Amino acid sequence: MLELRNVSVQYGSFTAVQNVNIHVHEGEIVVLLGSNGAGKSTVFRTISGLNKLSKGEIVFKGNRIDRYSPDRIVQLGIVQCAEGRKLFSRMTVYENLLMGAYIHRKEKEKIKQSLNHVYELFPILKEKRNDLAGALSGGQQQMLAIGRALMSRPKLLLLDEPSIGLAPLIVEQMFQIIKQINKEGTTILLAEQNAHAALHIAHKGYVFENGTIAVQGTSQELFANDNVHKAYIGT
Amino acid sequence: MLLETKNLTKRFGGLIAVNNVNFSIERGKINAIIGPNGAGKSTFFNLISGFHKPTAGQIIFKGEDITHLPANKRAKLGIARTFQTTHLFEQSTVLDNVIIGHRLRTSSTLFDAIFRTKRLKREEAQCKEKAMEVLEFVGLTDAAHKIVANISQEEKKRAAFALALATDPEVILLDEPAAGVNPDETEGLEELIVKMAEYGITVCLIEHKMQMIMKIAHKIMVLNYGEKIAEGTPEEIKNNEIVIQAYLGGSAIA
């Protein structure tokens, strides 16, 4: 479905990502592991068109998309729930969700359905629908960010560190919800530092180190890999 | 102890970022602050270094109340800090960046500059000497004349350390010193931090890389939602149930 071929990204003279190959099949959950600054977010930003790549190509459903603008990529069905959430903090929860459905703005019925779906996944958002996004707790903001991304009915959802800053109970909940979203038919590419939890729900993973992929394999393989265990799970 | 906070609290509007924290930085040791993102670590640092004014509580440095001192005066007393992202002047050489770090120990004025007095010459030499000294300490002597824009991320981190060290600090606050640095380079920075402590400079750091903290810290404080939930040696922290729950995540229990 999505394929990154020999992708390199450069910030000035600094190479943030080098020669990365990633393959995501339809219906999968794929996780990118790695510490802060290993290049995961850069890959995400590049897929979404926020960064331009310096080498390689990105192919989505057979079309090269690496020269597309971010809004066009959203229209193709690749939606990112970015690190730092990037909410509209002085809009209400409801307005944020509505903006998420921007590309379907002419289809009122569709928006309504998506809205109900998001409210089902995250009942708290329904409860708080008239509160300002900026007034929500960290966990609620994260849910809103995911909810907003779902409003556009993505085919491929990019989730950048959904567990960051969340209390443990909520982290678990979050991963359950991600699993559910995937079951309902959305392919998911996930970036995480919380390797343990992420590998539990993922089909396969890539471990980033210093801007390149150090290890890759199915979840089981990665679990069994000693180096991965040591470096990213920490026991 | 060298620096102590008493019931330190910071509110932003309705949000309590730091809640009633009592913490002491022990002289000559490596003190670490850990906690999940958004736990209030950075705010705590900003309170100690003078960038935020506390809502309540006190900060005591060597027995002196510094709660209301501005950042630059705290630096003069011997509290240095680094930032998560380095703010170095990219278009200038490493040496030129670091020289200014010793400015606070000099007293030459505009008058000295215009008339190029003996004092200025002496102090300029002194600053340069200090800069070379700290660059050697952090292992950047070879890179002294390189333009900052052309050195690696890790070298930039070292340069930022050097700049902080040039102020002749008693305590140095390091804000995620190893963020954005490769695993093998992290080890180098670890060694450098240990070296600082051995040299007699008290270290206090925020870090996400747990392995590193567990290896080098003498004392750890854990913050969660702005509150101190634990404090102790790495061993104690590793085995603390509350910490495991709050920090390492639900999956760690399972």
Place this chain on the structure above:
Amino acid sequence: MIAVLKQKKIAALAILFALAFPLLIPNNYYLHMMTLSFIWMIAVYGLNLLAGYTGYLSLAHAGFFAIGAYTLAILTVKAGLNFWLAFFLSCVISSFIGFLVGLVALRTKEHFFAIYTLCVGYIIYLVIDKWDNLTGGVRGFIGIPSPANIGPISFQTPVSQYYLVLFFLLLVVFVMYRIVYSLTGRTYIAIRNSEELALTIGISTMKDKLVSFVLSIFFTSLAGALYASFIRFLGPDIGYISVMFDLLIFLLVGGIGTMSGPVVGTLLMTSISQQLQFLQDYRMLIFGPILTLLVIFYPRGVVGGVIHWKTKRTENNRDSRVGKISSHSSNEKQVKEG
């Protein structure tokens, strides 16, 4: 080191040329234009100290140029003071007003600072324009004396005035040079780079910003006072925003934050102005777009561009040299990083 020597050589040549200029080109018109350019250069150096080195873009400097000029006019003509005393006082008074403005202005940053100083500049213009008892308002201020004799030296001829202004210019450049290449200058650059970082390394930023602001105004008002005694007629227009923009263009074309930028930019732009004289009031039709295009495509300015090119070249040379000597170790490092 070689680069520094080369710079000194160029500077010495430039000074020699400036000294010989009246002999080389004994034309009163050119002499007049050159003297006027020197005056602008002094003002641009003032702006450069603040905007280029300390990082605060003041839009009030034309106002302070005008304050310097009008104070000299008022003190000599209305108060009847001795010329040189008035000259000195006009710089001091302007600097003091600048000090008061700076106390508030320097608490603000970036946009706020620019907007605030723009407003200050406009207030200065309004006051000069409206307070006609003192300033002559729109009618202008006439009869300002030329510089008084110092001992046997008189400043009645264009040539002597040229040398007088040149003297002040060299003085300002000298002082600028001393400041920029001292701990004080480094302090200013540190503030421009990051005020937050400057604070954490113990720099009392407010104090340093204030000193640089006042000094910058001192230079600019000095230029104003020279202007008053050279042109000997003043209108409120010299405090108007368009003069501010002239100063900015000169600085930007030459290279903001460089030592020789003000000289290069002013000479270049005033000579282009000469070519475009037929446009008169409409020269901004050309200059406005130049300013905008410059910022978009060549923000370093002439001198800044040259310096950038040179540092890049020496950096490359150094790298290749280091590479040859210790190619082994650098290879090793690359492997590690890759």
Place this chain on the structure above:
Amino acid sequence: MEFFIQQLLNGLTVGSVYSLVALGLTLVYGILHIPNFAHGALYMMGGYVTLTMMSKSGLPYWLAIVISMIVIGTLGVLLERLVFYPLRDAPPLHDKIAAIGILLFLEAFAQFVWGADYQTMPTPYGKVVNLFGLTLTAQRLLIITSTIAIMVLLYFFLKKTFIGATIIAMSQNREGANLVGININKVAMMTFMISGSLAALAASLASPINLVFPGMGHLVILKAFVIIILGGMGSVPGAIIGGYILGFSESLGATYISNDYKDIIAFVILVIILTIKPTGLFVRRGQS
């Protein structure tokens, strides 16, 4: 009392014009985070285009205003494309200087085309109306009512339509907006279009009372800056409220203090605000 109310009405008139100008300025600031120093020049150009449409083409006042709004809006879009867009990643100093360059050019252009003279703009609404015992010219009434009408329209556009909401969304989080599929270039152009049109409208409404001349934008833009600092940079309601506050202060100040110094009032307010709060009033957290 009657006199006082008369002054309030004057304040309402002046404040309306200020609010319109400040609205455009604050919208652009919200989207691009640049203080558009050239906004006053757009205002000036708006006055001239309306005047020219009326005098040269003989168009009626209203039609001339509409054309002027379109022309100046398009000019705004051009500036965004040609100048501010290429500078989007440049240091903050650059876009300010570039805006100044545009300002210089437009002023010289106006002087070149229309001359430096002060010109009057005729209006079909010159007669005096009596309203509840108060006398005012129909033009003033027109300024107040049409400004309020435009503000209501703008409110509905921003709050109730998807397209309008994209402006708000982008001003709150640029990347967030991009990531929900909003084309941020289009939004930026649209914002400049609105901003320019509002400036043209303000100038066209105010010109029959004031005059048209190349420097007519100077004071207005400075005051608009004071207003958006007063009301919060980037805030739409702030620009409206701030505009009226300044309008009232000026008309009361002109009556009770001195007519000569009423223009200084704005700057006094600015000095007071920035002395107390160097980052301006109503700075909100979480605005990126």
